[in-house]
Amino acid sequence: METFTIEGGRPLSGTLRIQGAKNAALPILAAAVLAEGQFHIYDAPHLKDIEVMIEILSALGAKAVHADGCVSLDTTSISVTHVPDDLMGQMRSSIFLMGPLLARFGEVTISRPGGCAIGERRIDLHLSGLSALGAKIEEVEGYITFRATQLRGTNIFLSFPSVGATENIMMAAVYAKGTTRICNAAREPEIVDLQNFLNAMGARIRGAGTDTIEIDGVSSLRAVSYRVIPDRIVTGTHMLAAGIAQGHIELTNTIPEHLTALIEVVRSCGVEIKTHHDIMEIKSTARPNAIDRIITSPFPGFPTDLQAQMMVFLAQARGTSVIKETVFEGRFKHVNELARMGASIYVDLGTAFIRGVDRLSGAAVEATDLRAGAALVLAGLGAEGTTVVEEVCHIDRGYERLDWQLQQLGANIVRKT
Ligand code: EPZ
Numbered sequence: 001m002e003t004f005t006i007e008g009g010r011p012l013s014g015t016l017r018i019q020g021a022k023n024a025a026l027p028i029l030a031a032a033v034l035a036e037g038q039f040h041i042y043d044a045p046h047l048k049d050i051e052v053m054i055e056i057l058s059a060l061g062a063k064a065v066h067a068d069g070c071v072s073l074d075t076t077s078i079s080v081t082h083v084p085d086d087l088m089g090q091m092r093s094s095i096f097l098m099g100p101l102l103a104r105f106g107e108v109t110i111s112r113p114g115g116c117a118i119g120e121r122r123i124d125l126h127l128s129g130l131s132a133l134g135a136k137i138e139e140v141e142g143y144i145t146f147r148a149t150q151l152r153g154t155n156i157f158l159s160f161p162s163v164g165a166t167e168n169i170m171m172a173a174v175y176a177k178g179t180t181r182i183c184n185a186a187r188e189p190e191i192v193d194l195q196n197f198l199n200a201m202g203a204r205i206r207g208a209g210t211d212t213i214e215i216d217g218v219s220s221l222r223a224v225s226y227r228v229i230p231d232r233i234v235t236g237t238h239m240l241a242a243g244i245a246q247g248h249i250e251l252t253n254t255i256p257e258h259l260t261a262l263i264e265v266v267r268s269c270g271v272e273i274k275t276h277h278d279i280m281e282i283k284s285t286a287r288p289n290a291i292d293r294i295i296t297s298p299f300p301g302f303p304t305d306l307q308a309q310m311m312v313f314l315a316q317a318r319g320t321s322v323i324k325e326t327v328f329e330g331r332f333k334h335v336n337e338l339a340r341m342g343a344s345i346y347v348d349l350g351t352a353f354i355r356g357v358d359r360l361s362g363a364a365v366e367a368t369d370l371r372a373g374a375a376l377v378l379a380g381l382g383a384e385g386t387t388v389v390e391e392v393c394h395i396d397r398g399y400e401r402l403d404w405q406l407q408q409l410g411a412n413i414v415r416k417t
Helices: 022-034 048-060 092-105 124-132 163-173 189-200 232-245 256-268 304-315 334-340 370-382 402-408
Strands: 003-007 012-017 038-042 063-067 070-074 107-111 136-140 143-147 155-157 179-183 204-206 212-216 225-227 247-252 272-276 279-284 293-295 320-324 344-348 351-355 364-366 386-390 412-416
Touching (some): 003 370, 012 232, 022 038, 022 189, 048 070, 048 092, 092 107, 124 136, 124 163, 163 179, 163 189, 189 225, 232 247, 232 256, 232 304, 232 370, 256 272, 304 334, 304 344, 304 351, 334 344, 334 364, 370 386, 370 402, 370 412
Parallel strands (some): 038 225, 155 179, 293 320
Antiparallel strands (some): 003 386, 038 070, 107 143, 179 212, 204 212, 320 351
16 A cells, blocks of 8 residues: 655645646547547546546557557547446446447447445436437446437436536537537536537537537547646645645646636635736745635536545634535545544534644544545645555545655655555
8 A cells, every 4th residue: 555654844835737637538538439540638647547547448449558648549449338347447437438439339338337435426317318319228237238329419407517427418419410408517627628629529519618518410520639628626736735834836737717716715715826827826824714614516616626625724724614515425534534633623414614723733544535635635734743644546546646746846745655
């Protein structure tokens, strides 16, 4: 088991270029299945989840190489429509293969996907969306098979603006006869990136970033080269790292308008944030002030993927703050670990009441999922003494060598095996 050992109390300083967005690269790699040819996907971060996606594509028959942030992918020889069970179970994003395989081959078989232990992770909206397009669904012994000779455009209303379901339906609908309209669609920037990628391939999609997306079916798509947007959650994580450890850092390759909700909150707590084109400058010289209330919600609201990191920031703030988690019901697993570091947090019915303390104390803690793990690293940066974070494999799923990234910003963090 690999761990991170962090010596707390050092203000951060330095510059870091932000990695490409995991949650944009994953659906984009899956969408490449929709066309035959040679793709080059740039700024695809070197992460466990990306490598699993590449393994899945190779198992389906594609040829893929991931070097220096670029995935070179030849999808010509894809012929398998059954996603291997062992790979399906390794991450939630394996479900993104459903729409593209169904659209290109008229058939797809998957088993129930895996994912973080942050909640039930239902897939009913994915299944009902594909059924609405005319696919026939069959579920036998845990395997879900969709078949369709020709998908037909239709209106689909999502009862919740699910990011994954929106993306799966977009990909399934590109070859459907007629127009598909997704109402109450998710509005995340990663969905806009997927629309831009698919339109570069020759699709006709509009409305991504709003709650209504329209897809006009086309007869063919072509392979392209494409650069993935920067990762807004990694950007926000480092912004909060500077707020927690204090100091003065610069982040490049960012899109500030993807983080409006976070920037507003962190500024109101007393941290200085300046933005200029794709550069963000963060300066903090004192303990932050508490904030009355944060409620996580779909974009453009406060992102659930930054809830744990924000909780660490508020755990050492002046005063008491409240965080309500409305997206995933099991996303407070970091609270018990933070209590081991001296945090004073009370959780009741999806709401955390955080009474700020002067400083946390270093301890041995365990990463339970991707973002909770990142939050514990941030807690170690600001804590008194030494913190050891165990099970860093969870963190490697979403951060491209978080230890190296933080070392660029002056942190004392070492990966140990
Ligand atoms: C995506 O997950 C992201 N993952 C998550 O990031 C992110 O937290 C989430 O969107 C919300 O922003 C990727 O993009 C790979 P959802 P996804 O479908 O698509 C319920 C990270 O840390 N729901 O919007 O799984 C579901 O149970 C990860 O990078 C249904 O009920 O999120 C949850 O409560 C974690 N039925 C809520 O919607 C469905 O069919 C949000 O899920 C689908 C979802």
